[in-house]
Amino acid sequence: MRQLSRSSLALAALLLPLAAVAEELPAPLQALEAEGLSVHGRFAAPDGLTGYAASANGQAMTVFVTADGEHAVIGNLVDAEGNNLSTAPLERLVRAPQDAETWEALEDSAWIADGREDAERIVYVFTDPNCPYCRRFWQAARPWVEAGRVQLRHVMVGILERDSPRLAISLLAADDPSAALAAHEAGTPVAPLDALPRRWELALQENHTLMERLGLVATPGLAYRLEDRLRTAQGMPSAERLEKILGPRP
Template sequence: MRQPSRSRLALAALALPLAALAESRPPPLQALEAQGLTVHGRFAAPGGLDGYAASANGQAMTVFVTADGEHAVIGNLVDAEGNNLSAAPLDRLVRAPRDAETRQALADSAWIADGRDDAERIVYVFTDPNCPYCRRFFRAARPWVEAGEVQLRHVMVGILERDSPRLAISLLAADDPSAALAAHEAGTPVEPLDALPRHWELALQENHALMERLGLVATPGLVYRDEDRLATAQGMPSEAALTKILGPRP
């Protein structure tokens, strides 16, 4: 008779408290979870309420369960002075972990560096080789990049034209991807590869999935830090948006 492995036993042991935790949640919260709500954590709330930081369809929200455990209210809780008591728990339990996960996914994606590695600011740019607005953004960002203040990380995608995937992979697979991308955006198109390396094809598919997960549908798709949060933008930014994304003009 085959015995269960130690790893399976460990997983089974871990599943027991998780299942018990789910069953211990108040019935209104269980009903919301059945409808697609994801609960990220519990926090103390005033007035005898139990607070839960949650999300649905990418939207963060708080749920407050009454003391009897029979009713729940979805929305922000404010005090007598009008202060939003939901903001801090959502930042701590939902947005901060989600931003950390997004930063890691971006760092692990297939990107081409444009600028110094020690630049103070890093901006991820979902870039299609056939995108004229990507080319405009590339040129508009030269003052920040050449001053060493910003590094653009071009997460290559191929969504606009029939040959976009081949060109994107050809840039990623170049001997010097940064130089190849700079030449391509300056008007010297990359020479497309005849045979596409399979690992780059898979990497491009993962880039597409990441772009979709971030809700970006146009290029350039920008992901940048706005104070202590990640923010996104799409298309060629205005002059005001450029300084918000890249910082003060050098």
Template structure:
């Protein structure tokens, strides 16, 4: 069975009935357990009308709701709507799945191999997938100087090496520098940073992990930006225009 993708949107919130993971696993009906063997991940249970039990779930990164009938013998995957056409699935998915997934993604970014640019106490953090040979990364670095100088933003350059043959070596050399922030700043200002003759194995592994994270986020161009927009995770690819710069970095200082 292939689990269907579901449209996102909805208006009406439902009260959640949170259970511990252990208790939830013990109480799962047979249809739900069968779906789990096919790749479904259950994130939480919530109250649903009409004698149904609602479950917020995901498969292959796609959030979805599953409704189990009162007898526990059947399940329906999809959105539940009321008599006015309101989507009753949206609020549980937002609360139990998407918020959790975004928190996990942000944590993965925090755990990646990055170089800080800006103050640690900056109000806004933006992750930037940066290739040392990317001219648009350099232009973004230059365009962001007012926000960095004002202490409003910290850019965290998640180093990747995808554009040129020597990109991986340069990226690892910057990560392994005695002062990575100073090395990156010098590089982006046009000073040649000699690549290391011998690359630290640990940094090679971290670089590959950065590549995998970039791919998992659906980013394929540098600079690849990940930031928070009204509390929600957002991404952008390539050099932002002036309007998008403000969206990514906040009001212009």
């Protein structure tokens, strides 16, 4: 059996009270947690207040607890110059971790690559095989993809027509999904499979769940990074918006 050294035991003794304090929230926050509030972290605030970064129903917010721990105010704190002191803590403690978690979920979804793996920019595209606007977006993105600047990752969904799920799974299960999708978007429809592999049926359902989680209801649904933030868009972008999503035109 491994034994702890005296230094390790001393360190553990120091850490335990800190962990216990970190887990104990003031009574007002405990009451708000019971109503569905999630607390993500604590930060310093002026005049004896303690700030907490929180969220409820997907909405980020700050809560400020008074010095006695008995009262809390929900909202933004503004200084004498009009600076919003809630912005930075919410970005650091709520939005940035949420963005990272969502981006990881996108990476783990069932997608078909379109473009070079070492492209400087990645854009996830929720794509329905029967979506004419998805085809228009695919065509409009050719200059960026062919220049090696952007890799599109088509997160396949089947929401528009009765045969959309079958076609989406047929593309995901193809021997060469990238080639099959390119041919489909170029005008040679994919041949639907008679028997659908169960693993791809489950993957398609997970894609649908992820699309709903992002609040997207139309295709193409886009998820991308801009200025260190996760952004989303729906439908065929305008020419100006297209360059914001994909970068300067090659």
